Amino acid sequence: MAPTREVAVVSYASWSSPAELQRNEVEMLMPVVAEAVADSGLPREEIGFTVSGSCDYLIGAPFSFVSALDAVGAWPPIRESHVEMDAAWALYEAWIQIQKGSVDSALVYGFGKASSGDPSEIFTLQLDPYTVGPLWPDTISVAALQARAWMDRTGGSEQDLVEVGARSLRNWAWANGVDLEPDAVDVLLAQPTIASPLRPGDIAPDTDGCAAIVLAADDLARELAARRDLRPAWITGIDHRIEPQALGLRDLSLSTSTTLAALTAGLADGPVDVAELHTQFSHEEHILREALGLEDGTNVNPSGGPLQANPPMTAGLMRIGEAAARVMDGEAGRAVAHATSGPCLQQNLVCVLEGEDA
Amino acid sequence: MADEVLVQHHTLEYPGGYTRTVGPVIGRYLTGLRDGRLVAVRLADGRVMIPPAEYDPVTGDDAGESDDDFVEVGPAGVVTSWTWISEPREKHPLDHPFAFALVRPDGADTAIVHVVDSGTEHAMHTGMRVVPRWRDERVGSTLDIEAWVPEATGGASAASPASSTEPVTTMSSPVKLEYDIGAGLAATRFLLGLAQRRILGQRTGPGGEVYVPPRGSDPKTGTPTVDEVEVGPRGVVTTFCVVNLPFSPLAPEVPYVCAQILLDGADIALFGLVADMPAADVRQGLRVEAVWADEVGPTLESIKWYRPTGEPDAAYDSYKEYL
Structure with missing residues (x-):
């Protein structure tokens, strides 16, 4: 609307x-x-x-x-x-x-x-109960199918996944004033996979x-x-879109619903300083960056994002809150928040926030 | 405040499995599996969808309305994505390392979620060809395919004859989730109090309303209830009902009385049974007191029921705000 x-x-x-x-x-x-x-x-x-x-x-x-x-x-x-x-x-x-x-x-x-x-078993209940549920694919396994689909399409590597987790950890450490081991990527990549290609560092x-x-x-x-001498974080656009539930019906390597929601929310109307993305798995950041058309200059998940703290039913709202906080304190002029619901980024919400009056 | 909170193990389960009616379209898919065949639906634009659904997921148009709309696909197919599970969970369909995969059967335009039993992760790759390994006993379930196996190994054979010729109309799937629910700080204080034959409420401070059982907040204001107050064990019946069926394992006999009891010092009524008197004599305003169980512990069952004290009935005005 x-x-x-x-x-x-x-x-x-x-x-x-x-x-x-x-x-x-x-x-x-x-x-x-x-x-x-x-x-x-x-x-x-x-x-x-x-x-x-x-x-x-x-x-x-x-x-x-x-x-x-x-x-x-x-x-x-x-x-x-x-x-x-x-x-x-x-x-x-x-x-x-x-x-x-x-x-x-x-x-x-x-x-x-x-x-x-x-939660990885509880959220299995959101899959099709007739043809998929009896197999009990947990949320990590289902996400791993999407990670592989993204790697197969783009030629992306497991290192590309782990680097997302490592940067999330660095951002979280910076945001919380914590010292961090310098070889975090190597440490994460050395971990065995839980559901290949996903390792613990790839999983919220x-x-x-x-x-x-x-x-x-x-x-x-x-x-x-x-x-309070702050500026409001104006919501200049917000929309959400959903894709079919059955995982075999869609191209898991893309997020068409995110792209559509971003279009309606007017994301492309200006530069994006900060993006807070509801990435519960590392590969989702790659898919979402592409779906949102983010450029290299955008600071993605400066809070560390869900890969560091992912309270269920809350981490999506936290993205809006974190993006808004960057706008309110003047760090970002324009920010985007993304929230997701359902298996493999099934449903996606995009919220654009700006510091100046629309 | 308690340092250790009480934790209750909780199982959410449909014993015997949750039974669903499958409808004509998914029913055909499950009937096919029971018969050792893969049945898909052809959509208006020609795409062949498996598992079939009653609608085209893109247009929302009806699908599978006529027999001609159903086509057999596979049984061989191609893996379009996969993940290797080196340590299967208890609920997973295989108890040794395997792959979850998306498998697109030959002749279909979509893929199904299933498992591939390839022995090693090394044997898995996107694009590999697989065939179903059917169970001998098939009931009309996704699990009628035990697993898909690499076509190259020739590990699969044709399905054995079906056990029935009737269409599959229902399915039952086990659902069981385990929880450990923490009571929280306030409810822990309350429950530990019961183990000492004390009924403990909480309020925000002097003059605040006293809540029992306490949940940690004054729900009218959303502020923490930091002040503990012992209430009861006497109180007044604010409202009640007579139960003529044996629902409550605590009830001494049928009929029994369930009541809301406003304990002295409390600002909210607590549920309890009223006994040691004829059910027909229980009334609003009746003064009662808690009867403790022989064995008390951190549970509401520490209060067996409430019995009359013999005091004069409370005036209606004294409890009308609590009805």
Whole structure:
């Protein structure tokens, strides 16, 4: 849909850990939601819409997203919604609500704990249950089919894969002020494959975490950002597209849905300083760079990206938050965030963020 | 706050398998597998799709509406992508190293996800030709092909006769996922309290509403409940129902009474059974107290049920906000 209102990210907070063994989801989420709301400068009760993304299968219990509302403060009753997807799609719903004109602001959050179960088996349930599910291809094996398809088409090597993981590690270390061994690529390449051609360094780690974003429209966004001497990260384009579920029906070496979403989001209308891509496997960065038409000057995943921290149902929203943070602090004039859902980049969301008013 | 949180093992499972009706199109595919044949569907533009679906995934048009739309493909095919699994998982179909692969049967324009039993990773390459190794006992399942094997090794033979001539209309597949669910800090305090015959709630601070069981937040405000408060063991029945079927393993007899009990000091009612009195005499406002099990532990079952205290009934106004 053609946007009629200017909508911006005005605050972002996140938290992640390889495994949160103390707090439950509500306890994990509470401080992150509180931080995003406080940073927005908007009193909680004035936020027009609340929407979240999560997956009940992660803890094997229905309606776990309803209990998560205990972290938000939902009294008096609020306008609320939920998607059983990465919270990047919750942000899309919030953006639609604001475009409709029914609200001027929204709180979006996502949460997920990989540590409660085995996500690589849990997400096997999203494959076709009739003809594929009985084989139990785990998510790593399925991704490896895509990695091989990309290598076969482009002549790319396993080193090309591992270099993505190594750069992600370097970026993460830089962003977090950690010293790193200089021979990281060699170390990663020396590891045995888990599902060839993928090695541990090519695969996003299991992570627990959550993230929250506050969106605001038009003058409200300008006013909130000005109070903190930041500029809003304006969403100048956002779209998402999906491809067939059956893996044998599409060319896995390409991401046609990403290309289409980027086209609608107007990505090619200007230079891209920063790209935060929802790359859960190293080869996905190569496929996405091509699908998005990114040039060498674009800084890809300066946060380290999902290959360092990949909380389920949250890492996509974190891409929007990280890209927005680079725009808000002035490091990037124009940034793109990408989120994905489903096996082998089945569904892709592209969000373009800019520092200057559209 | 507790340093160690309680963890509960949890299994999500459909015992015996989740049963699905397969419909006429996938049913034909599964019937074909049962018969030792690969059945695909021809789409309007001539493409041959396997596994078949009821629709063209590009146009959304109906597919497979007439018998003429179905064609047999393969059985030999070509590997279009693959990954070597050197350490199979328990759920994987083979218990020794193998490849997951996309296999495009001869005559088809799409590939199916399956496994290749090639012995070594070295024997695998994109473009290799493979043939199905059929199981002797076939039921109408993807697993009727035990694995694909390199055509060069000639390891496959023709399928044995099918066990039935009836069309396959349903399938059953096992689903079992294992979890270790952490209770979190607040619920751990509550459960450990029960093991000491204490009922522990939490609030944000003096004057805050007391929640039991606590979940770590005041749900009205989303702020942490850092202040622990012991509540009960006496309280008032706010609402109840009489159950005439033996659902609860804790109930002493049928009929029994399920009730919401507002424990003294709490601001939210807790679920419990009411017993040691005729079910017909249970009423709103009844004063009750917890009856502890002989063996208590970090579980709600530590409270057997609630029994009447003999105190005068509570006035409606004292609990009407908690209904």
